[in-house]
């Protein structure tokens with residue numbers, strides 16, 4: 001075996017024997033470094049005669065290429081082995097039971113808790129939950145709900161508009177969950193008793209308004225639904241939600257395009273000592289809006305106003321959650337701060 005074959009055999013054996021990347025680097029420097037055994041051989045080519053260089057050149061360059069390839073392959077093998085060791089060491093068996101402890105337990109977000117609570121209260125009164133898309137057509141979010149063209153709510157400063165769809169239909173992020181009631185009236189025959197919780201979006205942002213907030217609206221459609229039924233349902237809801245035996249409510253005349261007559265509803269409370277308590281006191285707190293469904297809306301949904309009547313209401317869930325939990329600011333609801341969630345969860 002010639003000296004080059006001997007050297008190749010020795011170097012490849014050393015490369016194969018390298019146990020980690022540091023050992024492999026030592027072999028690489030010893031062979032291909034400035035003073036490496038292969039580098040020293042390459043330096044001798046310069047002093048050779050052309051004939052000798054012609055014969056030895058390809059052999060020495062071939063030796064260098066083989067050693068470089070062997071080192072590159074070994075480097076890859078060692079890296080994969082190191083990754084396997086790390087993956088085994090860091091493996092988390094997600095099927096194991098959670099070690100109990102306050103820091104590891106997940107919690108239901110206060111908004112989800114409130115939605116569950118509202119849903120249960122209305123379910124006890126015969127309501128089912130209806131849901132719909134967050135991205136709505138302009139028609140279902142505004143026109144079907146009797147918003148005239150040019151109504152300020154349609155403006156960009158209030159509503160998030162999206163690019164029209166392939167049919168040229170204008171799309172919006174829904175500004176209320178009312179489109180869900182429209183969809184329900186279009187798809188099912190009365191009597192209807194639904195609540196529609198969900199995310200809604202408006203161009204608002206301050207201590208008590210966030211661009212995305214949660215609403216729950218309700219709708220009753222029947223042949224004999226009237227304001228007395230509406231007041232009873234809302235009163236029963238308030239007593240159950242605010243956990244009071246009796247609650248005074250105040251219906252203040254208001255206006256919404258989709259209801260006529262319309263009212264904003266306050267409930268009696270006391271704010272002594274900075275804490276809000278319900279079912280007592282001389283103060284009032286607005287919590288929702290309501291009204292008899294406008295005949296135009298019934299018609300837009302394919303119902304005859306001479307045959308069917310209905311009433312509806314809407315409330316901001318984040319707002320009543322703040323009241324119920326006594327929170328001063330809405331924004332922490334959406335900052336996913338675990339300390340905050342642990343405190344209210």
Ligand SMILES: Cc1ccc(OCc2nc(C(=O)N[C@H]3CCS(=O)(=O)C3)cs2)cc1
Pocket residue numbers: 176178179181182214215217218219256258259288289290291293294297312313314315316317
């Ligand atoms: C088909 C249909 C017909 C009527 C409807 O009326 C839903 C209603 N909403 C309100 C209302 O005051 N809502 C606001 C309360 C606070 S908020 O979250 O800013 C929205 C009054 S009546 C809905 C759907």
